Amino acid sequence: MSAAAARPAADPRPGWRDRRELVLVAVTAASAGAVGIVNPGFLTVENLRFVALNSVVLSIVALGQTLVIAMRGIDLSVAPLMGLSAMVCGLLAQTHGLPLWGAVGVALAIGLALGTLNGVLVAALNIPPIITTLGTYSLFGGLTFLYSDGTQVDQVPPAYAAFGNAGPLGLPVPTPVLVLLLVTAACWFALGHSRFGRAVLAVGNNAAAAYNAGLRVAVIRIQVYALSGLLACLGGLVFVCYTGSATVTTGTGDHVELQSIAVALVGGTLIAGGRANVLGTVLASLFLSTVLTALVFLQVPPIWYSAGEGLMILVAVRGGTRRAAGRA
Amino acid sequence: MSAQRDADSAMPGFYAAQGIRKSYGAIQVLKGISLDLKPGRMVTIMGENGAGKSTLFKILAGQVPPTGGTLRLAGAPVALASPSAAHARGIYLVPQEPALLPELSVAETMFVGALPTRGGPLGRRVDWAAMRARARAALDALELPIDVDRPARTLSIAQQQQVECAKALLRGCRIILFDEPTSPLTSHEVEHLFSIMRRLKADGCTLSFISHRMDEVLEISDEIAVLRDGVLVDVVARPSFDRARLLSRMVGRPLKAVPRRAASNARDEVALEVRGLSDGLRFADVGFSLRRGEVLGLAGLVGAGRTEIAETVFGVRPAAAGEVRLGGAVVTGLDCHAMIRRGLVYVPEDRARHGAVLPMTITENVTSGLLDRVRRRAGLLSARDEARISAAAVRDFRVRCAGLDQPLRELSGGNQQKVVFAKWMTTGPRVAILDEPTRGVDVGAKEDIYEMIDAMARDGMALLVISSESEELVRLCDRILSIYEGRVVAELSGADISPAAVARSYLTAAAPSGGVAA
Amino acid sequence: MDMRAPAAADAATPRDGRRLPVGGWELALTALLVAVVAGFGAAAPGFYAGPASLLGLTENFLPFGLVALGLSLVILTGGIDLSVGAVASLSAVLAAQLWSRFGVDIWAASALGVAIGALLGLLNAAVILRLGIEPLIATLGTSFLYGSAAVAAAGAAPPSGFPASFTAVGTGTLGSLGPLAGLVPIQLALFAALAVLFSALVARSPFGRVLVMVGYSPDAARYSGIRTGRVLATAYAVSGAMASLAGLVLASYYDAVRPDMGDVLLLTAITMVVLGGISIFGGEGTVAGVVVSVLVLGFLRQGMLIAGFSDMVTTMLTGAILLASIAAKNLFNRRGTGLANQIWATIRRPEPPRANPN
Known part of the structure; x- marks a missing residue:
């Protein structure tokens, strides 16, 4: 029925390439600078290295979450998957002396297999x-146990x-x-420039339209959950190293599932799906790490850390609300 | 002649439906439709709401499989498993409100599922430049000044349809179906769409569209096919178009044979008064007064703003200006909760979405309008009292059902509508707005509903009836207002009321000069 | 189709218009409950050591059930409340602080704690309705806020050592009411009373009726004159109040409060609600189903712990049961051939066009 059809043409100007990345860089730099003025110790190379390294695991896991949310899904199982991978790789190394390359293979295999399980259940x-x-x-979680x-x-x-702390071949940048x-880079390329990634976004925008356009929606869903599992397990391996x-x-224990959703949304990915910001996710995670470390330097009681995360989510999502339909 | 048709039908772009049937459960929507679509021709499908037009299009475009019959493309039978299979064969359906990908660019929505790629150091990647260039070229070919980098959500409905046309061409589709494209458009936008259609036609594309607007149809069509109750009742080719014949074919009976209601029950007391009402968007300066026992009709095209007027009076849409008085008291700006308590009820047009909760039982639906009517025991609804109310409603409104606990979705459309009526009428309203009261209702139940409406008027209820069927308004109303593009353009009463007069009152409002081939 | 049958109305015998509180799903769950209790009773020594100990087992899981009851209302509206764990912690901590620092009577402090829970729920509703944020994200955000506040309110040494009358709620029985009542833990009596109340509320009260309507179809509810915002706000407030009640019962059970003690509640409570048959999309389901599912999951967990399985393994089984039951339900609703064929058909044709007779 055409009754509600007269939607006026929306404003074409902002929002399209919104400047979420720039905002995040600016806010991160400003907060780091401000803390540096109060406590110069914050701006030492050593500390900044720590801040960056500290954000890596969450970033990797949240990139998988970004893919899933972009497709209008959600993946709470990233947290136990990350733990499972850390435990399996760590124990194999600790007790059986599994070589590092073997651990990489184990982590990726676990992630792919269990992520695919999620995908099959959903799709x-x-x-x-x-x-x-x-x-x-x-x-x-039970498997880990x-x-x-x-x-x-x-x-x-x-x-x-x-592998977890130093740089390869004596480089000053840590391997993680x-x-x-x-x-x-891979996620950015995939979501921004590959047919697969664009199909993921199409499904997130409108699954029925994507299907009508000939995309294999169920297969794409399974692949995305598999990728999310894969990245969660890679995150677990990096964590244990x-x-x-x-x-x-x-x-x-740290509610990585909630944190990963939070940084994906703060980074500019829409909870309703259809738009993702890979760089934004990484920068939001870096911002989180900066703020948490800064709070330590400013001797703020750690109790308020997660309140900050909560506010961050509500403020970030407030800006990006589009459709409030039931998530399926 | 037949040999000629056989020769034609083998032409590329000749798309024929043969004996297409479609049933949903027990409901037969299409009863054997045979229709030829030919290259370079525009075939318009006309028909009342519920005649099966959209279903026919969905079958032609591979969105819904037919229950029976054959589709033939250039003479050869085709089976379309999905919309993408239809696209691959060059058949494209432009939906009334295209389902785009709101966050993606215009260019990308045009190419979704078939993005151009090129080789690169990291493997194949989307060739954005080529995509944009081709999208722009496709829009340019239709002289559409749309920025291909805009996000799709910023397009107006008209622009979305235009993009869909370009998209069809991009995919090499030359059989293009338009599902009622003009009803959400302004007259200026319609002109633009028609210029695109003419261009496509001149280019040899096979076109078909659905419309209710007589003047438009007469202007753009080469052939007009009239569908009624799932049967193709008439196909006329230019130049033998005849407005009166088409109208009578659409409503199915000769227009003069329509029964007219007996005597007016209108009393002196004004029950509802609307003055200068506007919503600032879809209608403006609407005014009327409705007396007790009177049945006032709102006639007009689908999309003329009648539903919006009703919803604004009822309080589910905000008013921008104007006044609504109920029994003398100003009620402008109150929400529908307050309206219902003051005796104004609304039977909405979209039953599944607004009128009823289909998974809930008959009883739950009947009492949902005003739970205060149900007796309480310790604060809880008395099941016995609910059953009593529900049983009375089922009896009075002649609802056919297996039991009061039956979920509403298991009933036929007519019985569902009777339950919705019962829900509101048992609240004892003084004013009722009925929006398309017989939409999706079969013939038998329709007559039941007409009798109920007559009875309500006799009881002194003031009724505002919106209907797209002229016959229905003639059958029910004492007085009829004609709405065109959100304004009252005519008022008919007494002996002036006839189906032809009603149809003419809004169809001629569209083109004062008289139209093309009337 | 309606063919104007004569005496159409008489065919409809006015049966009792009651929405039955139990259906096939509830019965299946009940059978499962019987199997679980009987199975562990036979196989796990120590699971059944007399009626008192069997009923006593419920003390270990009923706080989850309290949260599940409140959460049921929210999920019936088609929403979700991820903040229940944090609400439980925060309101219990605040109540305990009122008692320990400000000398408020423990019962008055508890009442205030429940009121605080309701207020936190209203705040959730305000974020959802006023800011237009999806319930999932809104309550995710507030759960962080409430969690932080709980840590802050708890301080370095959270209160403990409550009066005996208070700790009796978590661990005592109704013994003073008579010999047979001595078998019934106070927690169980509380849960049973609230379960009956919620069941009546959803099945037979005007509020429950509009709650279900909003869950099935917010638009139809609005066009029926229902003020949907108020209904949603009430549901979230009740969810908050029930979460805080669960937090207080936990405080009584442990005789202490901790700022993270509510964290464990969330996932299990959602599992209980969904396994109980309430659809995550709203409208569908009964409180009776949730009550049985609370008992099934609770006894299953206790039984496995007694049988020597670890906490994590039982959690794992909970997850497996949740998935298997929903999958079974979905497959049951879809007619067709074998399981593999159905799955394959879904993958090949993923978004079947909806049948729509209009």
Whole structure:
């Protein structure tokens, strides 16, 4: 029916390429600068390196989340997946001396397999994403526990620790940061310039229209959840190398699932799907790390840290609300 | 003649439906439609709401599989499994309100599913430059000044349709169907769309569109096919168009044979008065007064703003200016909750979305209008009292159902509508607005509903009836206002009321000069 | 189709217009509950050591059930409330501080705690309705805010050592009411009373009726004169109040408060609601189903713990049950051939055009 059809042509000007990245860079730099004035220790190379390194794991996981949200889905299971990967890789290294390249293979295989499981549940069995990943959240968490059998990772071989903290070939940039750059570039290329990524966005914009245009919507959904699982597990591997530890609450304890959603949204990805900002996700994660570290320097009681995260989500989403329809 | 047709039908671009049937459950929507679409010709489908026009188009475009019959393209039978299969065969449906990809650019929405790529150091990548250039070229070919980099959500409906036309051409589709494209458009936008259509026609494309607007149809069509209740009742080719014949074919009976209501029940007391009402968007300066026992009709084209007027009076849409008085008291600006309590009810046009909650039971729907009517026990709704109200409603409104606990969605359209009537009438309203009261209702139930409306008027209820069927207004109303593009353009009463007069009152408002081939 | 059958109306015998509180799903869950209790009773020594101990097991999981009851209302509207865990923590901490720092009577402090929970729920509704943010994100945001506030309010040494009358709520029985009542934990009595109340509320009260209408179709509800904003605000307020009640029961159970003690509630409570048959899209489902699902998941968890399985394994099983039940429901609703064929058909033809007779 045409009754509600007379929608006036919307304003074509801003919003299209919104400047979320610039805003985030400016805000991050400004807060770092401001803290530096109060406490010059914040601006040392050592500390800035720490700030960057600290944001890597969340960034990697949140990039997967960005893909999923861009497709109008959601993935709560990234947190236990990250923990599972950290635990499996860490224990294999600690007790069986698995070489690093082997750990990479293990992490990616776990991520692909379990991510695909999420995708099949959503796309083929029609279970809403929030329910699906709520269920697999418990499942994957249980797997971590079963595998660990009461033990935990507290010591990783030197190769792992070096991978997690130092730069390769004596470079001053730590390897995790390089990994993140690589992953970011890949996601940026995929979402911005590949047929696959554009199809993901098309599904997020309007799944029925995407289907009518001949896209294989269910297959795309499965692939995206698989990728999200893959990145969550890569994040877990980087985490265990960087910190040298993994417990049954790694990932879930810090609510990485909520944090990853938060930074994706703050970065400019629309919760209603259809628009994603890969660079924004990484910058938002860096911003979060900057603020959290700054709060330590300013001796703000840590209790208010997560309040900041909450405000950040509400403010960021307020700007990007489009359609408030039920998420399917 | 037949040999000629056989020769024609093998031409590329000749798209024929043969004996197409479609049923949804027990409801037969299309009862064997045979229609030829030919290159370089515009075939218009006319028909009342619910005649099956959109369903026919969806089948032609591969969105819905037919229950029976054959589609033939250039003489050869085709089976269309999906819209993309139809696109691959050159058939494209421009929906009335295109479902675009709001966050993507105009260019990308035109290429979705078939983005051009080129090789690169990192593998194949989308060739944005080529995509933009081709999109721009396609828009330029139709002389459409639309920036291809704009996000699709910033396009107006008219522009979205224009982009869809260009998109069809880009995909090499030369059989283009337009599902009622003009009703959301202004007259200026319609002219633009027609100029595009003429260009496509001159270019040899096979075109078909759906419209209700007689003047438009007479202007643009080469052939007019009239659909009624799922049957193709007439196909006329230019130049033998005849306005009166088309109108009578659409409504199915000779126009003069329409029954007219007996005597007016109108009393002196004014129940509803509307003055200078505007919503600032779809209608302006609407005024009328409605007396107790009177039935006032609103006639007009689909999209003329009648529903918006009703919704604004009822309080679910904001008014920008004007005044509404109910029984003498000013009620402008009150929400519908307050209106219902003051005795004004509204039976909406879109039953599934606004009128009823289809998964809920008959009883729950009947009592949902005013739960205060139901007796309480310890603050809880008395099940017995609810059942009593519901049973009475089912009896009085002749609802056919298996039981009061039956979910509404299991009933036929006519019975669903009777439940919606019952829901409001048992609240004892003084004024009722009925928006397309027999939409999606079968013939038998229709007559039931007419009798109910007569009875309400006899009881002194003031009724405002919106209908797109002239016959229905003639059957029901004491007085009829004709609405065109959001304004009252004519008023008919007494002996002046006839289906022809009603149809003429708004169809001629469109083109005062008289139209093309009338 | 309506063919004007004579005596059409008489065919409709006016049956009782009651929306039955139990349907096939609730019965299936009940059968599952019986199987779980009987199974563990037979197989896990220690699970059944007399009626008192069996009923006593419920003390370990009923706070989840309280949250699930409140959350049911929100999910029936088609929304979600991710802040329940944080609300539980914050209001319990605040109530405890009122008691310990300001000398407020523990019961008065508890009442204030529940009121605070309701207010936090109203704040959620305000964010959703006024700022137009989706419930999922709005309550995600507020959950961070409330969580922080809970940590701040708790301070370095959160209060503990409540009066015995208060800790009895979490661990005591109705023993003073008679010998048989001694079998019934106070928590269970509280839950049972609230379960009956919520069931009546949803199934038979005017509020429940409009709640379900809003869940099925917000537009139709509005056109029926229902002020949908108020309905939503009430649902979120009730969810907040129930979460805070759960927080207080936890405080009583542990005889202490902690700013993160509500965190465990969220995922399990959502699982209970969804397994109970309430559709995440709103409208569909009954409180009775949720109540049974609370008992199923609760006893399952307790049984497995007693049988020597770890906490995590039981959690894992909870997740598996959730997925399997929803998948089974979806497949059951879709007619067709074998499971594999159905899945394959979905992948090949993912967005079937909706049948629409109009």
